[in-house]
Amino acid sequence: MATIHDVARLAGVSPMTVSRVLNKSAPVKAETRGRVELAIQKLDYVPNRLAQSVVSRNGARILALVMPDIVNPFCTGVARGVEDTAQNNDYVLIICNHDDDPQKEEGYFRSLLSLKVDGFLLMPSGDKAKRNIALLADKGCPFVLIDRKPRGYVGDYVAGDNVNGSAELVRLLLSRGHSRIGFISGPNQISTARERLTGYQLGLQQSCIKFDPELVFPGESFESGIAADPALTKFLGLACVPTAVLACNNTLAIGFLRAVRKRGMDVPADFALACFDKIAVMDLIKPTVTAAIQPAYNFGTIATQLLLEKLRGSPVEKHREIILRPEIVPGESTEGYQHTALCSEPHRKAKAVN
Amino acid sequence: MATIHDVARLAGVSPMTVSRVLNKSAPVKAETRGRVELAIQKLDYVPNRLAQSVVSRNGARILALVMPDIVNPFCTGVARGVEDTAQNNDYVLIICNHDDDPQKEEGYFRSLLSLKVDGFLLMPSGDKAKRNIALLADKGCPFVLIDRKPRGYVGDYVAGDNVNGSAELVRLLLSRGHSRIGFISGPNQISTARERLTGYQLGLQQSCIKFDPELVFPGESFESGIAADPALTKFLGLACVPTAVLACNNTLAIGFLRAVRKRGMDVPADFALACFDKIAVMDLIKPTVTAAIQPAYNFGTIATQLLLEKLRGSPVEKHREIILRPEIVPGESTEGYQHTALCSEPHRKAKAVN
DNA sequence: AGCGGCTCTGATATCGTTAACAGAACGATT
């Protein structure tokens, strides 16, 4: 592969002159520039950004997005937002899936640090990610968090209003006649799970309904919907079975829907269902699921813009938190409840199962 | 940030010795190695892979995946397969969306070449990508194609059996009593669209049904389902309206489903529907859509393995084509046709619309 | 003529790392 020396030789100038033509970093006589450009073209010369990066001590115009799992449609949306913004600013994007595993996350961080990426977009693995994030801060590598933040973290952050979104879903369920609402939570490690649980409690409290810890199932995994099956088992085993379920995210809701059907029941006939985050092709699912839909794509674009601003300088900038409100989209999954099965009498299907 | 010199100074050795400890490239006395390792730890030294790459003339252990759109679930699946395999082999992955635009694709190629990525995984933008691919070949940069290949391309390639998959879907539709089957195609630029059209024709031919060009709608875009709406309009305008539709990919099928409903019709009541590629949360969609599902994740892992083998050497290896068969998954979208509406009498809903 | 200030170009040093060579230290063999 041609180097700047080859171009220089062919054009009969010094490498430095070629560099100046490439970067327009100093005036070059038109005639000389012409010769250089011709040589560049003839050799189809592509400058080596790695070498540029070493000497200029800048990154190689690479951003990194470290997130749970690109397959989750919420993550996919974020990723596309990040990539578009990166591309518009002439950066390329490295994508890493940590599967909510802090060790995998740390491995990526070290790898990416050694690549001198310019900055990180980060959906952290959970509270344990704090050490990993400290590593970035330690190395002076800029980053912006998306969607989640470890306990006690202060710094640039773009996320949804989980507390109010969740409370609003609860109010919606209450307004449809449900007073016993199960909550399928995510890992307590993860801020979104905590905040949505808080919102769940808040929503109940606002309607003067007592919070019953029995109704909360602590899913230990977020990204596969498998936690939903034991959650359903637990709910069905309760003396007073909930008539509605709020799932902490999209995969849990899908898992719940499948689990319900596996047992010959259905939504909304036997359970009303609502969840956080968009489900793919939502409009075609039967029943359509009531959801608090977050603007994932915007999470990505906004976070990337924040990061790029940091990279451009403005070093004494204060930390910024940007909280976007989810859109509550009512679906069929929360309609058609007859208000007969109250807490005093057991859930009809529950009888069949127990 | 600490460099190899800082470590060397702290350990009281030369940088070269540190390098040898890091890379185990030559024996180092245990006691010296201990001092070096301690210094590395104390400084939390991270080697600069860009500098390593410059001097060793290897890439920086970066692969690139250039594809249409990460948001398409098929692409997402491929991406995850690629990323997992890359990660297992200590590579990181740059992801780029070209949106079927060859110019965008070329821009990425140049950018990635300048980053000296070790290799490319490529779902090309279409036949026009041939020039871009030639650019890679020219620079001696290894690559493997996935899912699509430009006309006349020979080289490493992993894809699905589009012809037979499509033919099989046609046979399935025929077996359900449909003899007039509309085909919503993708851009003729793209090999998968061509091959699936061929398969469509093959399937008809195998059952001695004459191919009617009127029944083919040439969608000029693949990735947004919008082509499906004009396709439906065209089909409804035909003297003899098809009773079934084969969509060239998942987004077109979804678009078609939406378009049908927008007009107050439905699937499968008014049209049977089948398509290529998986639709997200397929099992929950109503109706479930009959599809030829390709093992997207495996496309990614296999292609990446091929690429890594190339990188490891074995230079005179022949080109390899790996063709994976799609799984035909029958759904509700192709059931319940009453066999009354034959070609001789017009489609019932068509009357209402025309 | 002398000076200052442009524009243009090249020589040299440098970035962080490794390749290639050279040499020191040491025990084992002749």
Add this chain to the structure above:
DNA sequence: AATCGTTCTGTTAACGATATCAGAGCCGCT
């Protein structure tokens, strides 16, 4: 004691680019 082969370490030169400085050439002004 000389030689050899290890093992271990350092020196020097590169990799492909840019920063920095210095100087050449030219113009215009005093």
